[in-house]
Amino acid sequence: MQIKKAITEFISDEFKLDPQTLNPDTSFTADLGLTPEGLSDFLQRLQDSLNIILPEDKVPEVNTVGQLLELVSEDEVDL
Numbered sequence: 001m002q003i004k005k006a007i008t009e010f011i012s013d014e015f016k017l018d019p020q021t022l023n024p025d026t027s028f029t030a031d032l033g034l035t036p037e038g039l040s041d042f043l044q045r046l047q048d049s050l051n052i053i054l055p056e057d058k059v060p061e062v063n064t065v066g067q068l069l070e071l072v073s074e075d076e077v078d079l
Helices: 003-016 034-048 065-076
Strands: none
Touching: 003 034, 003 065
């Protein structure tokens, strides 16, 4: 499974959303209602669930779905 698809499915499952409603500009805080602490917890669950590692120095910059997907594609992670 492609990592971007897996991440999109994980987000839609976590928030009980149709994956079609997610777009690169979807904000984890403004649109999905996460607090900064909640976002941190969410990203940790994502990493644990998909067995990926996000670069710690870049994680604080993640605010949108698009930023998260870019971060993963930069890292070229394989499942």
